[in-house]
Amino acid sequence: xxxxxxxxxxxxxxxxxxxxxxxxxxxxxxxxxxxxxxxxxxxxxxxxxxxxxxxxxxxxxxxxxxxxxxxxxxxxxxxxxxxxxxxxxxxxxxxxxxxxxxxxxxxxxxxxxxxxxxxxxxxxxxxxxxxxxxxxxxxxxxxxxxxxxxxxxxxxxxxxxxxxxxxxxxxxxxxxxxxxxxxxxxxxxxxxxxxxxxxxxxxxxxxxxxxxxxxxxxxxxxxxxxxxxxxxxxxxxxxxxxxxxxxxxxxxxxxxxxxxxxxxxxxxxxxxxxxxxxxxxxxxxxxxxxxxxxxxxxxxxxxxxxxxxxxxxxxxxxxxxxxxxxxxxxxxxxxxxxxx
Amino acid sequence: xxxxxxxxxxxxxxxxxxxxxxxxxxxxxxxxxxxxxxxxxxxxxxxxxxxxxxxxxxxxxxxxxxxxxxxxxxxxxxxxxxxxxxxxxxxxxxxxxxxxxxxxxxxxxxxxxxxxxxxxxxxxxxxxxxxxxxxxxxxxxxxxxxxxxxxxxxxxxxxxxxxxxxxxxxxxxxxxxxxxxxxxxxxxxxxxxxxxxxxxxxxxxxxxxxxxxxxxxxxxxxxxxxxxxxxxxxxxxxxxxxxxxxxxxxxxxxxxxxxxxxxxxxxxxxxxxxxxxxxxxxxxxxxxxxxxxxxxxxxxxxxxxxxxxxxxxxxxxxxxxxxxxxxxxxxxxxxxxxxx
Numbered sequence: 131x132x133x134x135x136x137x138x139x140x141x142x143x144x145x146x147x148x149x150x151x152x153x154x155x156x157x158x159x160x161x162x163x164x165x166x167x168x169x170x171x172x173x174x175x176x177x178x179x180x181x182x183x184x185x186x187x188x189x190x191x192x193x194x195x196x197x198x199x200x201x202x203x204x205x206x207x208x209x210x211x212x213x214x215x216x217x218x219x220x221x222x223x224x225x226x227x228x229x230x231x232x233x234x235x236x237x238x239x240x241x242x243x244x245x246x247x248x249x250x251x252x253x254x255x256x257x258x259x260x261x262x263x264x265x266x267x268x269x270x271x272x273x274x275x276x277x278x279x280x281x282x283x284x285x286x287x288x289x290x291x292x293x294x295x296x297x298x299x300x301x302x303x304x305x306x307x308x309x310x311x312x313x314x315x316x317x318x319x320x321x322x323x324x325x326x327x328x329x330x331x332x333x334x335x336x337x338x339x340x341x342x343x344x345x346x347x348x349x350x351x352x353x354x355x356x357x358x359x360x361x362x363x364x365x366x367x368x369x370x371x372x373x374x375x376x377x378x379x380x381x382x383x384x385x386x387x388x389x390x391x392x393x394x395x396x397x398x399x400x401x402x403x404x405x406x407x408x409x410x411x412x413x414x415x416x417x418x419x420x421x422x423x424x425x426x427x428x429x430x431x432x433x434x435x436x437x438x439x440x441x442x443x444x445x446x447x448x449x450x451x452x453x454x455x456x457x458x459x460x461x462x463x464x465x466x467x468x469x470x
Numbered sequence: 471x472x473x474x475x476x477x478x479x480x481x482x483x484x485x486x487x488x489x490x491x492x493x494x495x496x497x498x499x500x501x502x503x504x505x506x507x508x509x510x511x512x513x514x515x516x517x518x519x520x521x522x523x524x525x526x527x528x529x530x531x532x533x534x535x536x537x538x539x540x541x542x543x544x545x546x547x548x549x550x551x552x553x554x555x556x557x558x559x560x561x562x563x564x565x566x567x568x569x570x571x572x573x574x575x576x577x578x579x580x581x582x583x584x585x586x587x588x589x590x591x592x593x594x595x596x597x598x599x600x601x602x603x604x605x606x607x608x609x610x611x612x613x614x615x616x617x618x619x620x621x622x623x624x625x626x627x628x629x630x631x632x633x634x635x636x637x638x639x640x641x642x643x644x645x646x647x648x649x650x651x652x653x654x655x656x657x658x659x660x661x662x663x664x665x666x667x668x669x670x671x672x673x674x675x676x677x678x679x680x681x682x683x684x685x686x687x688x689x690x691x692x693x694x695x696x697x698x699x700x701x702x703x704x705x706x707x708x709x710x711x712x713x714x715x716x717x718x719x720x721x722x723x724x725x726x727x728x729x730x731x732x733x734x735x736x737x738x739x740x741x742x743x744x745x746x747x748x749x750x751x752x753x754x755x756x757x758x759x760x761x762x763x764x765x766x767x768x769x770x771x772x773x774x775x776x777x778x779x780x781x782x783x784x785x786x787x788x789x790x791x792x793x794x795x796x797x798x799x800x801x802x803x804x805x806x807x808x809x810x
Contacts, residue, residue, distance in 0.1 A: 135517075171511075172499065174507075174671070174673045180475060205695055235693070332700070333698055358698055359673070360672070360698075361698065
């Protein structure tokens, strides 16, 4: 975060027609959930369940996990910071380029950090560190490691704890969640977010799933009442209506491909392969910073300047698929950029 | 928290007619705020401002404080845990009996804890510890130390950092906030809550005010996005309508006195003096636990079993003033308890 982030429209006094800078699904919050939350507003005159025990139990049942295999968190961010804190001072590998919070949290808690390039990650990789952070699919690259390779990797490194961030797992068909495999994977903590696919990042709701014994270490650092009443209500609602919140993956990935292909056709941009609904591209005729401001000021389109990710360069941008008509606006605007 | 807490109706499958267990003002959330929050629900499809910088600046202006003299937190609880973390391993005095979170947070961060009885606190007290936690007015006793005595006490201990929790400051006329005095008090961090007087504890919104240099130490541990979009919206609304959220203190304290006096008249209860809208009493004919369950099951009235506060005994209960008709129900029910 301290090195910049997406969804930063609050920083600009400019109208935004379409926001490509956040990886939240463009579908928007479902109107039924919105109506439900409006009904629940009166409930904020009470304190929330301090340990989110009710939602924890519902998640455990829904995920077919035993008791105390889930820890509900104030967004994925609290999950990352709690894990870093629970393993303070450990040696850690961060598979990069990736979401900066792993590094920020590990620095705060005095980890000794090593970096491994995503390209060098395979099921035979041997780790000498106490922990490994892997975002799968990865942010910002959109790359995913399939669950079989990942399981082999984890089994190959039984003395290393794997923190697998599945914040975007619903947005790919290249991999599936490790949660059903937790029974045979004692050295894994899976981080999940309920907000990206349900389009409610403002409410802050995530969780960690893992073996009770490993999770206890993390739970010891969690303060009470960290998850607010409306986030808990949203969690209850989502679990009660699972099919309503399924990501329309085929359509979304097809639309992403159209956007990706539209940018790829312009030789002034280098587009990176992706397995999800967001991807990186590089402007070869300027900086990401300049392109971002030009798109915002001239076209009301907000993208993520990705130049501050570890391992990326000054031209790197990240975009997440938006509605087809908005994607067309971005392609048209980028064409103008190449002519300017 | 790990030793029990108020507002725990979610634990019981019983109807609650009136809730005396939480210190939140009985007035309830203002309907204008409720309507405003309902309008804002659509905004949770964005991430919140990661450092709550916008609300921070508004608070600084409203409190006439310089830049970076405020840190917005996920409720008062995050404030307590961040302070304890920033001073990890310090020696600390906790003025007791008091809110258990100070102790819980200090234990988590390996403080060496000493306890001082509230009765022994005066402006001549000398502290040998790095830090002191004082809740003013105090929870659960309702006692307050006047701001002049507190200022002398702080000046008498210039090498000690005072953490003064003013979560209930709007509910007393026995003391006023230290915030206007921060210019001459470099060794103070003031903890505030926006949820008790505005009746929105479920949203989780608080802040710390103090000298920039001292607060920086705490800010270093704050994770991004810890305060949700609706809490930030509520904060904006409250600051824009300050008079609408003023506690009707005279009326509330008069009603509290009626409740206090009603219980005091029964010799089976010992009532403690208070400066606020909540107070302690002791049942001399049974335990707080038994009384709490009897009131809930027989009368639908929820009180706080206060026996688990450090320094209190098995008969201690805490109640906060509710509407006059509900206070009468409690007095009538307690009369039946004395006859049972």
